[in-house]
Amino acid sequence: MKRCLTVTVLTVLLTACGGPTSESIQAPPVTTEPANIQPTDIPEPTGVAEATEESADKTEEMPEATGEDTVISVDPSLFILNGLVGDIAEEPCTLSGGTETTCYRFSVSSIPVEHGAGPWCPGNITDSAEAGGIWPENGVANDVSGAFVENLDSFYNDDTWQLYNDDGAINVTDSAEACAAAAQPNVVEEYQNYCVQCLLSYVEEEVLLTYVIPVTPVAQETPSPITNSVVGVAFNGVNFDPPAPTEAILGAYTIAPFDDCGGHINLNTGYHYHAHTGCITEIAQPDGHAPMIGYAMDGFPLYALLDENGEEPVDLDESRGHYDEIRGYHYHVASDGSNSFINSFHGEYGCTFAGDGEGQTCDASSQGGRGNSGPSGNREGGQAPDFAAAAEALGISEQELMDALGAPPFDIEAAAETLGIPVEELQGAIDITPPGDE
Numbered sequence: 001m002k003r004c005l006t007v008t009v010l011t012v013l014l015t016a017c018g019g020p021t022s023e024s025i026q027a028p029p030v031t032t033e034p035a036n037i038q039p040t041d042i043p044e045p046t047g048v049a050e051a052t053e054e055s056a057d058k059t060e061e062m063p064e065a066t067g068e069d070t071v072i073s074v075d076p077s078l079f080i081l082n083g084l085v086g087d088i089a090e091e092p093c094t095l096s097g098g099t100e101t102t103c104y105r106f107s108v109s110s111i112p113v114e115h116g117a118g119p120w121c122p123g124n125i126t127d128s129a130e131a132g133g134i135w136p137e138n139g140v141a142n143d144v145s146g147a148f149v150e151n152l153d154s155f156y157n158d159d160t161w162q163l164y165n166d167d168g169a170i171n172v173t174d175s176a177e178a179c180a181a182a183a184q185p186n187v188v189e190e191y192q193n194y195c196v197q198c199l200l201s202y203v204e205e206e207v208l209l210t211y212v213i214p215v216t217p218v219a220q221e222t223p224s225p226i227t228n229s230v231v232g233v234a235f236n237g238v239n240f241d242p243p244a245p246t247e248a249i250l251g252a253y254t255i256a257p258f259d260d261c262g263g264h265i266n267l268n269t270g271y272h273y274h275a276h277t278g279c280i281t282e283i284a285q286p287d288g289h290a291p292m293i294g295y296a297m298d299g300f301p302l303y304a305l306l307d308e309n310g311e312e313p314v315d316l317d318e319s320r321g322h323y324d325e326i327r328g329y330h331y332h333v334a335s336d337g338s339n340s341f342i343n344s345f346h347g348e349y350g351c352t353f354a355g356d357g358e359g360q361t362c363d364a365s366s367q368g369g370r371g372n373s374g375p376s377g378n379r380e381g382g383q384a385p386d387f388a389a390a391a392e393a394l395g396i397s398e399q400e401l402m403d404a405l406g407a408p409p410f411d412i413e414a415a416a417e418t419l420g421i422p423v424e425e426l427q428g429a430i431d432i433t434p435p436g437d438e
Contacts, residue, residue, distance in 0.1 A: 074215055091361075093212055101216070104214075110239065110270030119133060119259065120132060125150040139338055141275065162193050163193050163194060200270070213350045230352050287326065288307055289307055297345065298347030299347060300329055302331050319346045320332055321346050396419065
């Protein structure tokens with residue numbers, strides 16, 4: 001697999017995944033100042049220092065912990081300033097398990113600031129791996145080269161696969177309309193046997209998402225599933241998503257690759273990650289432990305899979321987390337070919353809102369961690385709903401249901417209003433149960 005070149009800085013490991021191409025965007029310059037925190041009674045952040053030759057081999061000094069009872073609070077100064085929209089605020093919140101506490105609220109535009117986005121699909125079967133991204137299968141991140149696309153029939157042992165024409169040109173979605181038609185659970189028939197890629201230029205309006213995570217994580221006795229919730233947020237403000245619904249994608253003889261940085265684009269929620277490949281800001285650890293890459297929605301930190309010796313942790317729990325004496329409880333994300341990050345939330349999680357979330361208070365115990373108008377429905381996470389069964393249960397046609405839902409992520413409230421049925425009835429029919437409420 002293609003790998004990214006890692007460059008270490010004072011507290012940050014910045015990585016670049018190649019340069020922009022005709023199918024990629026150039027990332028804006030990274031502003032490594034700490035984000036402003038409001039109100040002013042929050043401790044002054046220490047900041048993320050600029051890279052210099054003298055600081056190249058230094059790492060962050062981690063606090064001394066005492067073991068399994070130690071909980072380390074979120075450090076908002078680690079987020080990259082121009083990865084966020086506005087300031088980070090502190091406010092009261094209610095977590096998924098009902099705990100009333102204090103949370104950080106911040107908004108993001110879902111555009112990576114350390115690297116470009118794409119490419120995803122090669123244009124011809126003669127193209128090298130540099131022309132495409134990666135595709136996960138059986139734990140392996142496969143390079144999507146022209147040869148990979150050409151041989152999908154052998155790869156999946158099914159002669160129906162034929163994504164290219166007689167001249168070798170590969171069928172690639174090349175418009176917002178094509179992207180919307182192909183990047184949904186029920187792929188429009190004319191876009192079967194396509195390589196699906198959506199470009200940031202297809203997103204007509206700036207995507208704004210707001211996250212509310214606990215300042216200090218609150219562990220829970222039983223982990224919560226992640227089925228339809230955002231997993232967490234990278235320091236650049238881009239979210240880590242649950243697994244992409246590859247079974248639904250493959251069922252239409254399509255592939256929707258991630259770029260070499262593990263991300264791709266949803267027309268409603270912008271750029272997001274499904275794999276960690278080493279492109280994003282990483283916080284190096286002084287003891288050689290795997291670097292830190294962001295925070296989960298429950299406030300516990302996320303770390304890469306491998307330490308500086310290329311070794312994986314051997315004592316991870318069912319959520320993919322464990323304790324150590326320096327970091328307390330923390331997660332290690334899965335391999336780049338696993339189409340996942342962590343398996344469940346060890347702690348009570350916060351909320352996600354669409355837009356700036358103005359006027360909305362986080363009560364994840366009743367909102368399923370997504371807020372009243374946040375990304376809802378099958379947000380590319382988990383398996384696609386059984387639309388035929390749902391339509392039958394609701395007494396409508398499957399087409400009526402699909403027309404009301406539109407492309408994912410589904411706006412359940414708007415769809416319910418269109419269909420003239422209660423939100424709870426629609427949500428129950430398509431089996432979109434908020435994490436923690438199962």
